[in-house]
Amino acid sequence: MLSNIRIVLVQTFHPGNIGQAARAMKTMGLTDLVLVTPRRFPDHEADRLAAGAEDVVADARVVDTLSEAVSDCVQVVGASARLRSQPLPHYDEPDVMAQTLVELAAEDPVALVFGRERFGLTNDEIQCCSHQVSIPANPDYGILNLSQAVQVLAYEVFRAWRQRPDSGYQTPRPSTGPLPTRQQLDYFHAHLSRVMHASGFLTQPHARTEQQLQALFNRAQPNRKELSLLRGLLNSLEESL
Known part of the structure; x- marks a missing residue:
């Protein structure tokens, strides 16, 4: 055509x-x-x-x-x-x-x-x-x-x-890699919570900081490689505390 x-x-x-x-x-x-x-x-x-x-x-x-x-x-x-x-x-x-x-x-x-x-x-x-x-x-x-x-x-x-249905065109999209499982996300949020408490970042017990951060990461949808990178960052911070 x-x-x-x-x-x-x-x-x-x-x-x-x-x-x-x-x-x-x-x-x-x-x-x-x-x-x-x-x-x-x-x-x-x-x-x-x-x-x-x-x-x-x-x-x-x-x-x-x-x-x-x-x-x-x-x-x-x-x-x-x-x-x-x-x-x-x-x-x-x-x-x-x-x-x-x-x-x-x-x-x-x-x-x-x-x-x-x-x-x-x-x-x-x-x-x-x-x-x-x-x-x-x-x-x-x-x-x-x-x-x-x-x-x-x-x-x-x-x-x-x-835009024609017979064009067969597909928009190229970058590969995002596999997404983490719910269990992997739960481990990450538990790790994040542990580091935030140990560092003194969380000082107001009734604040919704953890829920807000969890919502942020849900919107961001990090893949498994990115989540592993974040876990590595948390490990480094945890060792320095």
């Missing part, structure tokens, strides 16, 4: 922006990059700034016209910072656009089109698109560079994809 989502860059001036856009794509699982008459490509600067996404740069296709780049796409969304006179459907929110693109990409190619660094897409190029999308930003300073715009919209597409 993600392989059917194409990023098209039109007349990119600085080759480094191609590399940075490729990097933004790869972090979001996108690999289909098409370049419309870039000023310089291939170029070492594109590879250098790809920073691990050199494969996306190497596989990029170069074409002469935007029409050629999107001829097989069922939906073409032009990224534009301003509204145009053409009566094209406009996505006010990128996440809504992304949901539609992902649904269509399940069967057919779709494209996100980005214009030149300085002035974006021309009106003629917007006419090659079926829709427009803008990225909401600070009205007093809503300027994003090319790779930032690619990153934002690529992220929205990736988020829409991974």
Whole structure:
């Protein structure tokens, strides 16, 4: 599905922006990059700034016209910072656009089109698109560079994809290790209580200090290794008393 989502860059001036856009794509699982008459490509600067996404740069296709780049796409969304006179459907929110693109990409190619660094897409190029999308930003300073715009919209597409039940995506989570048993926790709290009494930390017999600390460790949910570390600390304190 993600392989059917194409990023098209039109007349990119600085080759480094191609590399940075490729990097933004790869972090979001996108690999289909098409370049419309870039000023310089291939170029070492594109590879250098790809920073691990050199494969996306190497596989990029170069074409002469935007029409050629999107001829097989069922939906073409032009990224534009301003509204145009053409009566094209406009996505006010990128996440809504992304949901539609992902649904269509399940069967057919779709494209996100980005214009030149300085002035974006021309009106003629917007006419090659079926829709427009803008990225909401600070009205007093809503300027994003090319790779930032690619990153934002690529992220929205990736988020829409991974929320689909058929994506199979699982958020990577760090391994916490096995949790301690109730008995191990009881031994720890008894050890903690013994050290607190021996050190003179508990001076008010009716205070709820022990219950509060027990609640704290219950919220923290230390694993067995962490609990062993705490027991080692208590042993060290106990020996010094």
